[in-house]
Amino acid sequence: MRADIVIxxxxxxxxxxxxxVIPQATAITDGNVYMTYSVVETDSVTxxxxxxxxxxxxxxxxxxxxxxxxxxxxADAVRLLIDRYSAILTVATVEYDVDFISFVSQDFVGYDxxxxxxxxxxxxxxxxxxxxIFEQVVPCGTTSSATLGKTIKVEDFPLLWLQGNxxxxxxxxxxxxxxxxxxxxxxxxxxxNDYDSITSIDLRNNSLTTDFTNTLLSKFKNLEVLTLSTxxxxxxxxxxxxxxxxxxxxx
Amino acid sequence: xxxxxxxxxxxxKKLDSVKFLFDDxxxxxxxxxxxxxxxxxxxxxxxxxxxxxxxxDGGGSYKRVKPGNLKRSVQIFKAKGHKNRxxxxxxxxxxxxxxxxxxxxxxxxxxxxAFYWKFMHYGTARIPATRFMDKARxxxxxxxxxxxxxxxxxxxxxxxxxxxx
Numbered sequence: 129m130r131a132d133i134v135i136x137x138x139x140x141x142x143x144x145x146x147x148x149v150i151p152q153a154t155a156i157t158d159g160n161v162y163m164t165y166s167v168v169e170t171d172s173v174t175x176x177x178x179x180x181x182x183x184x185x186x187x188x189x190x191x192x193x194x195x196x197x198x199x200x201x202x203a204d205a206v207r208l209l210i211d212r213y214s215a216i217l218t219v220a221t222v223e224y225d226v227d228f229i230s231f232v233s234q235d236f237v238g239y240d241x242x243x244x245x246x247x248x249x250x251x252x253x254x255x256x257x258x259x260x261i262f263e264q265v266v267p268c269g270t271t272s273s274a275t276l277g278k279t280i281k282v283e284d285f286p287l288l289w290l291q292g293n294x295x296x297x298x299x300x301x302x303x304x305x306x307x308x309x310x311x312x313x314x315x316x317x318x319x320x321n322d323y324d325s326i327t328s329i330d331l332r333n334n335s336l337t338t339d340f341t342n343t344l345l346s347k348f349k350n351l352e353v354l355t356l357s358t359x360x361x362x363x364x365x366x367x368x369x370x371x372x373x374x375x376x377x378x379x
Numbered sequence: 380x381x382x383x384x385x386x387x388x389x390x391x392k393k394l395d396s397v398k399f400l401f402d403d404x405x406x407x408x409x410x411x412x413x414x415x416x417x418x419x420x421x422x423x424x425x426x427x428x429x430x431x432x433x434x435x436d437g438g439g440s441y442k443r444v445k446p447g448n449l450k451r452s453v454q455i456f457k458a459k460g461h462k463n464r465x466x467x468x469x470x471x472x473x474x475x476x477x478x479x480x481x482x483x484x485x486x487x488x489x490x491x492x493a494f495y496w497k498f499m500h501y502g503t504a505r506i507p508a509t510r511f512m513d514k515a516r517x518x519x520x521x522x523x524x525x526x527x528x529x530x531x532x533x534x535x536x537x538x539x540x541x542x543x544x
Contacts, residue, residue, distance in 0.1 A: 148507040156504050166502070168510050192504045237501045241435060249501040249508075 131185035131254040134217055134224050135165050138210055143202070150192065157244050161193040161202040173255065182227055182255045189250045190237075196246040203248050207231055210252065216320055223319045225257035260316035263292055268314040276311035279303075283344040287318035290329060305338055328353035339363035383520040390527055400535050403464065407457075408483035409530035410466035414455045415484070416522035417468045420515035422450045425470075426499050434495065437474070444493075452493035455484035469512070470496040 132147065139145050145163040146154075156162045168186040189206060193199040213229040232251040239246050260266050266273045274285045282289045282305050289298050289307050292315075301308040309315070326348050336359040338344075345351070346368040356364070398406060428446045436442040452470040456478040466481050471492045480487045502508030 149502070150504045152505065162504065164502070164504070166508050168508075168513065188501070188508055188510070190502060190504075190508070235497075235501065237497050240498060240503050243504045245504055247501070247503065 130224065131170070131183075131187055131256060132165060132167050133219055134226055134229075134254060134256065135187050135189070135210075135252075137217060137219050138213070139163065139165075139206065142209070143206070156192055157194045159193065159195050159198060161191055161195075161198050162245075163192070163202070163206075164190045166190075168251065182257055185254045185256070186232065187252050187254060189252065191248040191250070192240075192243070192245040194245055199246050199248050203234060203250055207234075207250070218321060221321055222259060223321050224259065225319075227255040227257055229254045260319070262316060262318050262322050263288070263294075264316045266314055266316045270314075270316075272317045272319060273314040274309065274317040275314050276309045279306040279308055281306055282338055283341050285317040286344045286347060287322055287326070288315070290331075291326075292317075299334055299336075302336070302338075323347045324350050326351060328355075330355045331359065332356065333358040335359065336361060341365050342368050383516075383524070386524060387520075387527075390524065394527075394531060397531075397535070398464070404482045405534040405537070406464055407466065407481050409527065409534055410464070411455055411481045411483035412530045413523050413527040414466050414468045414481075416526060417515065417519040418453055418455055420519035420522075421453045421468065421470075421512060424509075424511040424515040424518065425450045425453060425496075426509050426511060434493070448491070449493040449496055449499060451491045452496070454487050454491070455481050456487045457481050472496065 136145060136147070143163050144154075144160060145165060148164055148166050150156055150162050150164060154162065166188050168188050170183055170185040173182045173184050189203075191199045191203050191206075193202070210229050211231040213226060215226055217224045217226055230253050232253050234248060234250040237247040237249050257270060258266075260270070260272070268275060272285075274280050274288055280288070282302070285292075288309075289302070292298055292309065298307040298309060301310075327350050329348070329351065330353075332355050336356075338361060340354075340356070340361060340363060342365040345354075345366055354366075394409075401409070427450060431443055431445050433441040434444050434448070449470060452472075453468070454471055455466060455468050456471070457466055457480075459477040459479050466484075467478075471478065471487065471489055472494045473492060474489045476489055476492070478487055478489075498506065499509055500512050501510075
């Protein structure tokens, strides 16, 4: 997992941050704080109930400044920003499921006479779930993993139901708001990016009785066109689906 | 605390509870023998320059040192004035370092010193971090534990025999 990308993107807007070293062309004695980041080590996390669902990476952040106070203030500000951080971070269409960032230690390394700056080094541990591709086989119990060989609720994995089966959908195994994917193990049922990429859904003439609940539709944040004609649908809740346009009732 | 650190803490706790079985010198020997693999690992992981270089040496003076100075500065020692029986491994940093030699290990030399170890370990604005101490710790963990346990068995037997002489 690319913990370096996560750290860089979390800090790049508020910091002068570089990988490993600060380029020679950058003057660092102007009183501003300059930072570097480097990955120290990456360990897998295996527990009784999961097998390597997360990677735990130790990242060193270094703070350099001609002003010791500025370096310390910046180190505290960074800690405030990223310690206990947990979210899905999207960088260039790739999702990074950051489970947790935790502060480990901070050392005042000293005054570097060669470069005439004070230096502080801080270690952070970052747990990130692996990046999965839609319908890829994944360990069960991970984020958005759908179990094969067992009935799956449509509202839990609507994208899999619509676009799984290599784009053909799983209407064939559909029954009373559930569907079934044959096999064993689990597959990835889609992430935020996969859902965000959907702008229109055309389900006309499929004999569906699915409840299109708020849970189901609110996953598609960019959905603009939903065509449901010639089905037997009783429930259609678009209260939280802001971008949708209702064109031709009744269904 | 990782797995090794937990295991080490448990062994030290056990050792502490039976320290009356050892005299001070033997106790130090056990720790010194256990520290030897750690010293070797740090020396192996420590970076080395290609040519001799100047090292700041206090009071604005500089000392020219040969390549491998950091490796040579890694020694086994104990803190002066500390009553708890512990042994440390790492670079000697100053000619004023308050350290003493350890029974069973090579005599400490402050002439072999490298204050700049932390700049190599954590890196600087222009030099990438090596984290050589962390790598050495991972590398030596198993051997340190084995030596510690073997040392306890070796010296404890002698002491127990002495009781019944």
